[in-house]
Amino acid sequence: MDPYSDEKIVESWEGNVSQWTAAVRGGHIESRQLITDKAVVEAVLSHAPESVLDIGCGEGWLIRELSSQVTRLVGLDVVPGLIERAERAGGGDFRVTSYEDIAAGAVDGLFDVVVCNFSLLGKESVEVLFAAIPAILKPGGVFVVQTLHPVIAGVLPYIDGWREGSWAGFGPEFIEPAPWYFRTLGNWVALFSDNGFRLLDMREPIHPNTHKPVSVIFTGALEDRQVTSE
């Protein structure tokens, strides 16, 4: 298997299901605890959605977090072990579904918000997924993506491309770090723009101690295809 490939990412996550579930549920990831969990929840709820689709939902924390305020919640993840953990914890409907499945039309119904929280790590799989989102959004719906802040990540050279992964900051129980496809901010903006989205906003939640941004949250809406007047 190509060590820098979308397949390798999935394989790596399949080996870290219990470690990851324990880390998320134990609150071991400081940036999530302090900043990014709250930020993505706020970004989603600011649209007062009745339905949310969480793509790359992992063990399902975001669905559970939203469950008191959103009627219809669906979480998708390609890793069966994570979906199993999510189903056991409840809060919404969970299904094993790959990004390629989604691109092939696997999603039923339309959603007010589609969200990807730190779940867009690959190359082709992300590109086909972006192209598929417009078809699963309700009119007026939005696509919310949170990702590591590309500039703050300090990845050099600052150009798109595959990078080696690392579990630095996680425990020794984590194995085989996943490679990831680094995208500049410009690349993310182009993914939205090239797929017919208007970027409504780009939030950069800041760390309360360093005062630097930690992540970036893009919110895109489909371009209005109707005649509007001022």
Added chain:
Amino acid sequence: MDPYSDEKIVESWEGNVSQWTAAVRGGHIESRQLITDKAVVEAVLSHAPESVLDIGCGEGWLIRELSSQVTRLVGLDVVPGLIERAERAGGGDFRVTSYEDIAAGAVDGLFDVVVCNFSLLGKESVEVLFAAIPAILKPGGVFVVQTLHPVIAGVLPYIDGWREGSWAGFGPEFIEPAPWYFRTLGNWVALFSDNGFRLLDMREPIHPNTHKPVSVIFTGALEDRQVTSE
């Protein structure tokens, strides 16, 4: 005069006309020589414009640079001394015009590209200017803005607000540095979005030695108000 104000920025530039003109024309500003001049020229010419309006044109280098390839070129700047230098060097039409004047309708005609190259330094003046751009763009026209990369600038805390200026890296002949209103990337994106622009792309030219982004170039187009089909 409020030391942190749009008025103070203009006053500072009025005191640095000859210093600035010498620095630009002598190629003394490394980031411009190496990276950002070429980047903004490419961003503008990629739209093959017949007409370009350069707002905050300074001593006029960009207009001169574009003059062999663009038919109609107009440069505006609020500082009379800079417009005088620009007129003497030629390449297009130059006029003393403030951003508030532009907001009040001072621009004649419509343009394929409106460009602001490191010229959006203030608060209210920038906000009123953004709101005025849609009315001076041709259908299908674009607004191109180059600015210091807010994340790379290392300004902390990373929140919008006035900051003290500095001429660090410039010679001792520069006086009274201008204050500037720091905007996060999110703030720039909102300026486009809130004024009816779709962000087409966001380029981040990188430094050939540090491999980090130096600046950011936003290109926005007005949202299509017509019915389109896929």
